Amino acid sequence: MKKVLLVAAALLAGQVAALAQTESSSYSVVSRGGVQNTFVHDYQAIGVNPANLGRSTSFISFTIAEFGGFGSSQAFTRKTLRNATKLASDQTISMEERLQLARAFTSDNVLNAGADMTTLAVSVSLPKIGGFAVSNRQRLLGHVAFNKNFSELLFLGQDAEFLQNVQPDETLFVSEIFDGSEVKMSWVNEWNLAYGRKVMELPLINIYGGVGYKYLQGLGLYEFSAKGGNVKAYNAFSPVLDADYDKYLDDPKFNHNSADGLLSPVGRGHGVDLGLSAEIIKIVKVSASVTDIGSIRWNKNLLEGKDNGFTMSDLGETGADNEGFWGDAGKMAQTIVDSALVFSPVNEMKVKLPTRFRFGAGVKIGQRVEVGVDYVAPLNKAPGNIASDFVGLGIDFSPVPVFRLSSGVSSGAGDKLNVPFGFAIVSPVYEFGLGMRDVTAPFTKNNPGASFAMGFLRFKIGKPQLL
Numbered sequence: 001m002k003k004v005l006l007v008a009a010a011l012l013a014g015q016v017a018a019l020a021q022t023e024s025s026s027y028s029v030v031s032r033g034g035v036q037n038t039f040v041h042d043y044q045a046i047g048v049n050p051a052n053l054g055r056s057t058s059f060i061s062f063t064i065a066e067f068g069g070f071g072s073s074q075a076f077t078r079k080t081l082r083n084a085t086k087l088a089s090d091q092t093i094s095m096e097e098r099l100q101l102a103r104a105f106t107s108d109n110v111l112n113a114g115a116d117m118t119t120l121a122v123s124v125s126l127p128k129i130g131g132f133a134v135s136n137r138q139r140l141l142g143h144v145a146f147n148k149n150f151s152e153l154l155f156l157g158q159d160a161e162f163l164q165n166v167q168p169d170e171t172l173f174v175s176e177i178f179d180g181s182e183v184k185m186s187w188v189n190e191w192n193l194a195y196g197r198k199v200m201e202l203p204l205i206n207i208y209g210g211v212g213y214k215y216l217q218g219l220g221l222y223e224f225s226a227k228g229g230n231v232k233a234y235n236a237f238s239p240v241l242d243a244d245y246d247k248y249l250d251d252p253k254f255n256h257n258s259a260d261g262l263l264s265p266v267g268r269g270h271g272v273d274l275g276l277s278a279e280i281i282k283i284v285k286v287s288a289s290v291t292d293i294g295s296i297r298w299n300k301n302l303l304e305g306k307d308n309g310f311t312m313s314d315l316g317e318t319g320a321d322n323e324g325f326w327g328d329a330g331k332m333a334q335t336i337v338d339s340a341l342v343f344s345p346v347n348e349m350k351v352k353l354p355t356r357f358r359f360g361a362g363v364k365i366g367q368r369v370e371v372g373v374d375y376v377a378p379l380n381k382a383p384g385n386i387a388s389d390f391v392g393l394g395i396d397f398s399p400v401p402v403f404r405l406s407s408g409v410s411s412g413a414g415d416k417l418n419v420p421f422g423f424a425i426v427s428p429v430y431e432f433g434l435g436m437r438d439v440t441a442p443f444t445k446n447n448p449g450a451s452f453a454m455g456f457l458r459f460k461i462g463k464p465q466l467l
Contacts, residue, residue: 026118028396030068030453031422031435033410035374035394037360038277038285042460043121043133046192049275049289049358050210053123053131053196059462062122068453070437071113074416080104098155105151108180109387111144112413130197137192141354141384142185147226150181153336163312171309174340175231182225184383186354187238188296189217189263194273206279211272218267218296221351223383224305233305233341234349236266236298245301254345257300269296271353285372287360290379292353299348305341354378354385370396376413386413394420402426406435422453432456 026044029036036048042061045052076084083097121135152160162177196210219238225231237243240263248254257266275289357379362372376390392410399405404424411417422435435453 026066027068027422027433027435027453027455028406028424029435030070030437031406031420031424031433032372032394032396032408033392033418033420033437034376034390034413035360035372035392035408035410037287037289037358037374038362038372039370039394039396042125042131043123043135045123045131045196045210045275046121046133046135046194046212047137047190047214047273047291049277049287049291049360050133050194050196050212050273051208051275051277051289052287053125053133053194053210054198054208055196055206055277055279056123056125056131057463058123058125058460060122060124061458061460062120063118063455063459064120064457065117066121066453066455066458067115067117068435069113069115071111072109072416072438073107073111074109075105075107075111077104095156095159102148102152102155102160105146105155106148107151108145109143110146111142112387113142115140130195133192133194135190135192137190138187139190139384140185140187143182143384143387144184145180145182145387147178147180149177158312166312168312171311172340173309174307174336175226175229178226179229180226182227183222184225185220185222186218186384187220188384189219189265191215191217196275204281208277208279210275210277212275212291214271214273214292214294216267216269216271216294216296216353217263217265218269218298219263219265221267221296221298221383231305231307231341233307233343234303234346236300236302236349238266238301239264243301248303248345251345253347255300255302255347266300266302267296267298267351269353270294283364285360285362285364287358287362289358290355291358292355295350295352297348297350302346302349303343304346304349305343308340308342310336310340352380352382354382355380356385368398374410388412398426404433410437429460431458431460 032039040048041052042056042058043063080101083093083101117138119136121133123131123133125131149160149162152162166172192212192214194210194212196208198206199209200207220241222235224233239258245256249256257264271292271294273289273291277285277287279285357377359375360372362370364370372394374392376386378385390410390412392408394408395406397405402425404426406422408420409417410420418438419440420435420437421439422433424431424433432455
């Protein structure tokens with residue numbers, strides 16, 4: 001199917017505005033660079049550590065339409081960004097500039113991006129019983145990596161080094177020449193229910209436990225990866241994404257889903273979050289959790305690709321000919337997909353959720369400062385999981401009770417060193433704020449990026465009370 005490698009080309013051109021990090025919809029979390037394990041409570045604990053619901057600070061807390069986005073690339077410098085922009089806008093670009101792009105995009109982290117939107121989240125805290133929370137969230141996550149051959153093919157076409165000694169009729173297999181390349185993304189509509197409460201009370205320490213359940217509606221799944229001599233290529237898209245499945249409609253194995261609802265999911269699944277946390281002398285907090293244990297069963301509009309290989313004659317004349325980005329990279333990618341990867345319908349595929357281990361420790365210094373450290377590790381390589389371990393230090397500072405500043409430092413998850421910043425206006429019943437994951441990203445010479453999160457409708461009602 002033509003979309004498979006064209007998705008990679010589109011990502012390079014920056015056409016996908018929302019595709020992995022720890023969390024991106026909460027401005028307070030983004031303001032600390034993703035550090036959150038000991039900071040979050042009320043509904044914010046959903047998907048992070050449900051045990052923290054046992055120490056909620058409000059009787060009722062809710063938010064509407066919090067959203068954020070994130071994108072970074074270790075492939076870009078200011079120079080390569082200019083060259084990529086020229087290529088994407090059909091401007092003439094020299095062979096030397098193409099070589100620079102090919103070298104830059106040979107990376108395990110060409111792109112890491114994400115977008116979250118919490119449409120609604122509500123929590124209620126009842127002493128002696130515990131805290132309950134529900135939410136709905138849209139989660140889009142993705143990761144792109146290219147090996148040397150893939151990158152050169154995209155930017156140099158038939159001038160790619162690995163093609164120079166290939167005979168016209170020699171068959172090249174994607175599993176061999178593109179080993180180490182991958183493009184993964186997922187879009188899931190997530191319904192959450194979580195519960196946490198105090199499970200042990202000692203003179204100097206309180207221990208909390210929690211569990212979360214999520215019902216998942218899969219709206220988009222995509223993977224192209226070549227690893228260790230094997231190729232994975234499959235996709236399933238909801239009708240809302242307007243994918244072209246006409247050529248498969250007559251195949252009895254193709255379980256087609258036409259638009260019969262607002263989102264029309266093509267996969268469904270279940271997930272579980274488990275957590276423990278401790279509060280020591282009401283100052284020190286420790287938190288550990290495992291999130292997204294489970295899977296999604298994709299069984300609608302599902303296609304799987306097999307690596308049949310391609311030859312030089314299949315590529316024709318689609319080389320680096322200054323026709324612009326789509327005339328070169330897009331055409332080359334499309335030709336390889338049409339000739340090398342043969343797609344056919346499959347009945348179903350079970351895909352694991354991006355399971356992660358989370359650990360945090362924090363301390364509250366007086367009434368104005370709270371400091372926390374986080375560590376997050378991916379427990380599988382499921383689509384949408386972070387590319388590598390994440391570590392971070394976060395700080396909240398309230399110079400006056402109604403104003404909070406947040407910052408810190410974080411790295412990992414396929415990203416560079418980040419210096420986040422954000423602020424919030426806080427009252428007893430209402431809060432709004434803005435956050436950036438890295439204030440230096442737009443100005444750095446290497447690895448520029450962007451991130452943001454905002455929320456204007458976060459409310460709190462009363463203190464936890466007995467009913």
